[in-house]
Amino acid sequence: MDVNMDTSEALILPQKKFYRQRAHSNPIADHCIDYPISPKHMNWDKYYTNIKEKKVEFADIGCGYGGLLITLSPMFPDTLMLGMEIRVKVSDYVMDRIAALREQKPGEYQNVxxxxxxxxxxxxxxxxKGQLKKIFFLYPDPHFKKAKHKWRIINKTLLAEYAYVVAEGGIIYTVTDVKDLHEWMVMHFEEHPLFKRITEEELKSDPVVEKLFASSEEGQKVTRNHGDKFLAVFRRIADPFIS
Structure with missing residues (x-):
């Protein structure tokens, strides 16, 4: 049973076995995906109730089965959070899971x-620009082969996009069980002028950090296999070239 659900939830939540899909998806391939031509063309009312003037502030990139979203929802009840997942069946599961939780617990999970x-x-x-306050990259696809490193979710080009959508002072969290990928992500973030790594001492006061390791299905799997987990967190800083 998922560590993020109690017994009553387990009785009515959708079952993952009916939503299983390959663990990885080619992010470069052309997928049949509908997307807005710009942020102002995105209709968020279909995803959140009573949204009014609120905007999404947390984004879980490659959210998997939604464990982190469900964990953070009651911790930040006034913050809109969005999971973004490329796999069809997996995203269907998260949508159905959220719908089931909303039905079971009226008034809750309306922010995810x-x-x-x-x-x-x-x-x-x-x-x-500057809309997001937190982005999460939990156990991203390592794309082990050197020829596929360009497919990694952290690279020079994409860091420019993350710097664009994250507000100054916003935080990006990365967790992986692959040391090579961890070092790759750290290297790219540290080379970028708009990100600064947050020290371990600073992270002790961040309530989100302890939820990163086991809230996702992948994190639970790493724990079961007694694997290593590598954390690196970065803050979006002001542009040093603009006075």
Missing amino acids: ACIRTNAMKYLPNYFE
Whole structure:
């Protein structure tokens, strides 16, 4: 049973075995995905109730089965959070899971939603400049072969997009069980002028950090296999070239 659900939830939530799909998807391939031509063309009312003037502030990129979203929802009840997942069946599961939780617990989980999309291609189509306060990359596909490193969710080009959609002071969290990928992500973030790594001492006061390791299905799998987990967190800083 998912560690993020109690017994009553387990009785009515959709079952993952009916939503299983390949663990990885080619982010470069052309997928049949509907996406807005710009953030102002995105209709968020279909995903959140009573949205009014609110905007999405947390984005879980490659959200998997939605464990982190469900964990953070009651911690930040006034913050809109979005899971972005490229796999069809997996995103369907998260949508159905959220719908089931909303029905079971009226008034709760209204601040989380999931869409099927390719964040590597369309992230700026959903979010305005400086809109996001937190982005999460939990156990992203390592793309082990050197020829496929360009498919990694953290690279020079995409970091420019993340710097665009994240507000100054906003946080990007990365967790992986692959040391090589961890070092790759750290290297690229540290080379970028708009990101600064947050020290371990600073992270002790961040309530989100302890939820990153086991809230997702992948994190639970790593725990069961007694694998390593590598964390690196970065803050979006002001542009040093603009006075």
